[in-house]
Amino acid sequence: MTGKVATVVGARPQFVKAAAVSRAFREAGVDEVLIHTGQHYDANMSDIFFEELEIPAPKLHLGVGGGLHGAMTGAMLAKLEEAFIAEKPAVVLVYGDTNSTLAGALAAAKLHVPIVHSESGLRSFNRRMPEEINRVVTDHLSTLLLCPTQAAIENLKREGITKGVHHIGDVMFDATLFAIERAKRSSTVIDALGLKGKRFAVCTLHRAENTDDPARLNALLDFLEGHARDRIIVFPVHPRTRKVLAASGRKLDRLMLTDPLGYFDLHRLLADCDLVLTDSGGLQKEAYFHRKPCITLREETEWVETIEAGWNKLWTAADYVTPRRDITDYGAGEAAAKTAAVIRPLL
Numbered sequence: 124m125t126g127k128v129a130t131v132v133g134a135r136p137q138f139v140k141a142a143a144v145s146r147a148f149r150e151a152g153v154d155e156v157l158i159h160t161g162q163h164y165d166a167n168m169s170d171i172f173f174e175e176l177e178i179p180a181p182k183l184h185l186g187v188g189g190g191l192h193g194a195m196t197g198a199m200l201a202k203l204e205e206a207f208i209a210e211k212p213a214v215v216l217v218y219g220d221t222n223s224t225l226a227g228a229l230a231a232a233k234l235h236v237p238i239v240h241s242e243s244g245l246r247s248f249n250r251r252m253p254e255e256i257n258r259v260v261t262d263h264l265s266t267l268l269l270c271p272t273q274a275a276i277e278n279l280k281r282e283g284i285t286k287g288v289h290h291i292g293d294v295m296f297d298a299t300l301f302a303i304e305r306a307k308r309s310s311t312v313i314d315a316l317g318l319k320g321k322r323f324a325v326c327t328l329h330r331a332e333n334t335d336d337p338a339r340l341n342a343l344l345d346f347l348e349g350h351a352r353d354r355i356i357v358f359p360v361h362p363r364t365r366k367v368l369a370a371s372g373r374k375l376d377r378l379m380l381t382d383p384l385g386y387f388d389l390h391r392l393l394a395d396c397d398l399v400l401t402d403s404g405g406l407q408k409e410a411y412f413h414r415k416p417c418i419t420l421r422e423e424t425e426w427v428e429t430i431e432a433g434w435n436k437l438w439t440a441a442d443y444v445t446p447r448r449d450i451t452d453y454g455a456g457e458a459a460a461k462t463a464a465v466i467r468p469l470l
Contacts, residue, residue, distance in 0.1 A: 126213020126470040127154035128239075129231075131203065132181075133162030133223030136295075136405040139386060140218045140241060142176035143297040147459035153467065156210050157181040160199045160223040161188040175386050176298075183210075192222060192253050199226035207234050214239055214469045217261060218294075220254040220404075228261040237469055241294060241462060243268035244275025245404075245425035252332060254404075267469070269462055271295075272428055272452040291461040292454020295405060299412040300456045302390040310391035316379065322354040324398035325389070325406075326378070328420060329361035333402055337371065343420055344373065346438055347400060351377040356400070357392060359384045400438075407435055411450065416443070428452060 128148065132141050141157065148155045159181035173180060185202040187195060203226055207215065215231035216239045217224045224240075231238045240261050247255050262268055262284060270276050271293040279288055313319050326347060334340055347356055358378045360368070368375070384392070390409070393399065399410035402420040407429055410417035417435040429435035433447035454461075 127156055127210070128214045128216050128466060128470070129156050129158055129207060129210055129212035129236075130216045131158050131160065131223055131227030132218065133160035133187075133199070134219075134221045135383075136403075137218040137221065137223065138173065138176065138178065139298045139405070140294045142178045143294050143301065143459040144216070144241070144462050145178055147463040151460075151463040151467065153463055153470065156183070156212065158183045158203065158206055158210075158227075159185065160203070160226065161186045162195070162199075162221060162223045176301075196222045196226050196229075199223060200230050203227055203230035204234065207231060207236060212236060214466055216241065216466070218242055220245070220258040220261075222253070222257065224261050225257040228264045232264045237266035238264055239267040239269065239462075239466055239469075240265040241269045242271055244270040244272075244277075244279045244288075246275075246278045247421075247423045247425045249423055252330075254330075267465060269465065271458070274427060274452070289461070289465050290452075291465065292452070292456075292458035293408065294458040294462065295408050296412055296453045297456050297459045299390065299409055302387055303394065303413075306387040306390040306394065310385075310387045312384065312388040312391050313395060316357065316381070318355065318357070318392075318395070323379075323392075323396055324350060324354050324356050324400055325392050325396045326356050326358045326400040327361065327403050327406055328358070328401070329364050330402045330421070331363075333420060334364050334367045340367065340371075341373070343438070344375065346420075348375070348377045350398070350400065354397065355379055357381065357396075359389070408453070410434065412453075 132138055183206050187198045207230055214237050215227055217227040218241045228238050243262050249255055267287045269289050269291050276288055276290055356378045359381045393413040399415050399417040407417050407419055407426050411429050411434045418438050420438050428450050432450050433443050433445040436443045
């Protein structure tokens with residue numbers, strides 16, 4: 124092999140996926156250069172993940188964080204183009220559905236560098252979500268499309284994409300297997316928050332569709348406070364959500380608000396909680412990996428199999444739709460190794 128992989132990351136879920144795949148790259152002898160766009164720039168949302176997950180420090184940190192979607196994506200695109208010209212990668216690897224994902228794909232496409240999209244084929248079918256636009260455009264630009272489920276493959280087929288499509292399972296499951304044992308040994312979050320022996324749920328709320336609409340946000344907060352009558356709600360607050368809450372003046376005395384948590388602390392909470400409430404795609408799956416019921420704080424989910432298997436429901440739904448069963452599509456923790464194997468021929 125003579126070429127290298129340029130991996131673009133920028134947000135918390137991407138650091139988690141990149142940690143698993145970067146380990147697989149090292150084991151397979153794949154040369155990787157890690158580029159951090161800076162989309163998540165808060166230390167609790169970025170630096171701590173590189174330390175905990177033993178990810179090598181990014182070779183390049185572009186420092187693009189904050190601002191409107193168009194301005195952020197445009198700034199990333201310009202800087203990533205310069206980075207790719209300097210690094211001359213054989214392949215650009217992008218994860219998921221963030222602005223960093225779209226910017227990486229656009230920069231690579233304009234330079235005629237093959238794109239590998241990890242977590243390809245997901246669809247919420249809601250084009251009002253910026254994440255949906257990001258994932259659709261990235262899929263249509265990509266050379267290799269690495270799908271976590273058969274449903275994702277079917278979504279791509281309906282859009283006429285069949286070449287370069289691979290079902291590899293879910294890289295997040297690889298990362299979770301790594302985290303579960305480490306969290307048991309190292310995390311003290313249960314004692315620190317006074318949760319030992321108590322019934323509690325884990326909650327996150329950060330998507331713009333929820334935080335930027337005052338009426339919707341208040342309805343969701345009312346919903347969360349209703350659940351707080353039965354159990355403690357541990358709510359690690361995303362920086363954007365904290366800013367919106369401060370501006371609104373809304374008090375949330377029934378909820379246990381914390382700063383964003385490290386990866387192992389989060390998994391320690393998931394291991395002991397009895398419910399997850401979230402608008403995060405990644406946390407919906409992590410709830411399933413821990414076999415905990417989840418309520419998704421959105422009107423739809425791209426992880427439809429979690430609903431079909433009875434582990435997840437939308438917050439507006441009356442109940443879970445079916446008895447709970449395992450989801451075989453996610454694989455057995457070999458998605459990162461499969462990612463490395465699929466990419467090697469392009470190098």
